[in-house]
Amino acid sequence: MIFSIVITGAPYSSQASASALQFSRSALKLGHSIHRVFFYADGVHSGSALAAPPQDETNIPAEWAELAREHELDLVVCIAAAVRRGVLDENEARRYEKKGHNLSPNFNLSGLGQLVEAGILSDRVVTFGA
Amino acid sequence: MIFSIVITGAPYSSQASASALQFSRSALKLGHSIHRVFFYADGVHSGSALAAPPQDETNIPAEWAELAREHELDLVVCIAAAVRRGVLDENEARRYEKKGHNLSPNFNLSGLGQLVEAGILSDRVVTFGA
Amino acid sequence: MSDNKKSFLIINRKAPYGSSAARDALDVALTISVFEQPLSLLFIEDGVLQLLPEHNAAAIGQKNLSANLAMLEMYDIDQLYVCSQALEQRGVRPADIKLNITLLDQRGIAALIKQQDQVLSF
Amino acid sequence: MSDNKKSFLIINRKAPYGSSAARDALDVALTISVFEQPLSLLFIEDGVLQLLPEHNAAAIGQKNLSANLAMLEMYDIDQLYVCSQALEQRGVRPADIKLNITLLDQRGIAALIKQQDQVLSF
Amino acid sequence: MTLHLINKTPSESSALSSSLSAVSEGDALLLIENGVYAAMPGYAELFTRLPGSVQCYLLENDVQARGLKDLNQEFRHIDYDEFVELSCRYSKVVSWF
């Protein structure tokens, strides 16, 4: 089966990203493929490279990054949702003349087309909501 | 009257920060003082220097910064809530060995003691919740 | 399923302005329509409040949702379904809504969901 | 009000783990206690679910809230009030809760709020 | 006496019902943000059991933003300046969200 995952909740204020992570690990372990993970609304904060949770708590952005490296996952952060919430890659930082950028290197900013394309090409879309 | 303001919702996912901004403007206009504005939980995202909302929408972090400059407001972002959510000043970025920092210069990271002290020294604490 | 077409349903359950959910949902709707996929929008619970006319969101520093709703017609998105019970509970008359909508009861909502390939909720 | 003392009430209305609210509230409670201010905690609605024993939050990659609750006793925070109706609605027996709590009905809750200088909700 | 601040619709959280059961004589309710929807005609019954000494207010900015008309007449519409004044008049503000 081809899955895509949608996450609309931020780490800490919702369990969405943590649940999606566990679901994705199980799906991959069972031999399914994950076409894309799409981070929308407050879900974009899962892509922050600056998050520094206490050592004894799950570092959700780091765990997504690790899963992405292992399984070549496509982690897409909605660009419009991200930019207004202060999650920027180098390009967007330049465009908006901001001094820094904070998108974790394993994530990509892109448009809502990536969500719709995922819906078209995947057998199942599972949303983890805020 | 001495007010303090508490904000626990992020811009966009909640109206909390925008409402608090309007309340604070009115309070100052009416001659009251604001001892402190405390950003807690997802409220910490109001302190992001990287937020780049569309030009025709309110830039909430920028408006807080402007109000703070005009009225010498004490804008305090809860350090524990901020660090785990990826809102860092230069010090914390160094401590956690992160390449960038994103706290807007008009905000300060500090502990929950600042919230409690505000509760003790203010006549009214008004919370704008998520 | 032929030619990579999938039918999409967007469920709108949240009131406008208190959060970005209503705007997020409409942005997705317009994008689905750009991809020329069959699309329906369902407004239930507080989602029906998005359809009230004459917003003035400038009063709270936001943009009117009605501009986005008007885009639906421009994009020929005309499958708009509204929960009649949600209107009743809130004391909204169907005539108050200026868009071309189809009222559904619970049974109709369940049937609409059943027909779709993908359902996205907001 | 003498010597800069204010009485604080923290209202806990949210279930644990689904959001950070429960943990945030307890962190504030401990800080208020460090400042040696009079402090009460009120658990209503889903907030009473924080008090159930034997959490195993490692199953979802979080830390147990019970460690934080145990800190309350260490800090001598003993004014713990619980809405009896909220327990009943959820089928929780007061005996299921291992902390030293005082049950309150609606009238008692209103009276408790009335007495406070500052009320913080989570 | 307490000013109760409610910012959620009756169906998006239990904020309103919690506040209604925590009200004392002489308190006030102020609906803001999505809370203003509770003044729609369909929800009138929720407020019928409030003591007569409890004043009810709506934040006009949020009412206008949402295009609301024909709201519950028990509620007085106020602006942000009056919101600040109410916060002064009552001895504390309790937020329900």
Place this chain on the structure above:
Amino acid sequence: MTLHLINKTPSESSALSSSLSAVSEGDALLLIENGVYAAMPGYAELFTRLPGSVQCYLLENDVQARGLKDLNQEFRHIDYDEFVELSCRYSKVVSWF
């Protein structure tokens, strides 16, 4: 046939009641995150009107995290692997939050 995913308690949002009224014969309900609290004894009545063909599931990780015991026996406890399998078995997943 649809798998309905609910992640909120009955009082923190209308997710559960919305999902219950949108269920068709042969669908399934899966409670996750705070949604699992709905299987507490006090809420049993909410599920009595479901068609018998609707299967009900609880995500065990979330049940354990919250220390829940003596839950509604109509619900079968599953782990994440079974959650994935259910998502395959039903033709789509609808999330209520």
